[in-house]
Amino acid sequence: MLAAWNQTPPARTLPxxxxxxxxxxxxxxxxxxxxxxxxxxxxxxxATRPGARLTELGSGTGVGAAWLLSGMSPGAHLLTTEADAERASVTREVLKGEARVTALHGDWQDALAHGPFDLIFSDYAPAKRETEHLDALIAALNLGGMLVLDNFSPPALLPAALHGGDPEREGLWLCPRLTCTEVAVSAHERVILAVRKG
Structure with a gap:
């Protein structure tokens, strides 16, 4: 409503x-x-991690990377990787001129070799939806580093096949090397934050 009246507060304006x-x-x-x-x-x-090394797995067209950059300190660095050549090219164009970011075209697993990182935003389905890759993600985090996974449905909205349990969530919550919490960012989406403790 505020946008329609041209009264959007600066903090709510899109970077x-x-x-x-x-x-x-x-x-x-x-x-x-x-x-x-x-x-x-x-x-x-x-913004909570000044001077941090961050990575995004799955750049898309650079939306997540642009959000991360808008909160990063001057000394921080972001590596973002996209498997699709056209989208990787678009991401490089979107982020052009920003020295704090490196945008690559390639496989998300190759990006992990550039770690360890203080924050990993896993925004690529194979990287966040297949529990067998969890060890690789954890290994690429510094102690105290955070793994961010979006697009989880609230329990009430899970499909019937997951009513008996959600293996993706359980793999995170039961991992002894992680401390996890789940944040409701909207009525339809949860984000899991998992911090490496060992």
Whole structure:
């Protein structure tokens, strides 16, 4: 409503690079960018880690990377990786001129070799939806580093097949090397924050 009246508070205005990345996603009919709510959480989390090394697995058109950059300190660095060549090129264009970021075209597992990281935003389905990769993600985190996983449905909205248990959530919550919490960023989306403790 405030936007319609041109009264959006500055803190709620989209950072210019986020707006650019969202426009590119629309142009490419790419509908898997992180939500605005998750983006604002990413910006906040990046701001809590001055001088940090961050990585994003699955750049898309650069929406998540742009949110992270909007919260990063001057001494921080972000590595973002996208498997699709066209989207990787778009991401590089969106982030052009920003010295704190490296945007690569390649496999998400190759990005982990550049670790360890203080924050990993896993925004690529194979990296966050297959529990056999959890050890690789944890190994790429510093102690105290945070793994951020978005697009989880609230328990009440889970499909019938998961009513008996959600193996993705359970793999995180039961891992002895992680301390996890689940944050409701909207009525339809939860984000899991998992911190490496060992």
């Amino acid at each position: 210019p690079r986020v707006a650019h990345a969202l426009a590119e996603a629309e142009r490419l009919n790419f509908d898997r960018s992180c939500s605005l709510e998750t983006g604002r959480l990413l910006r906040t989390l990046a």
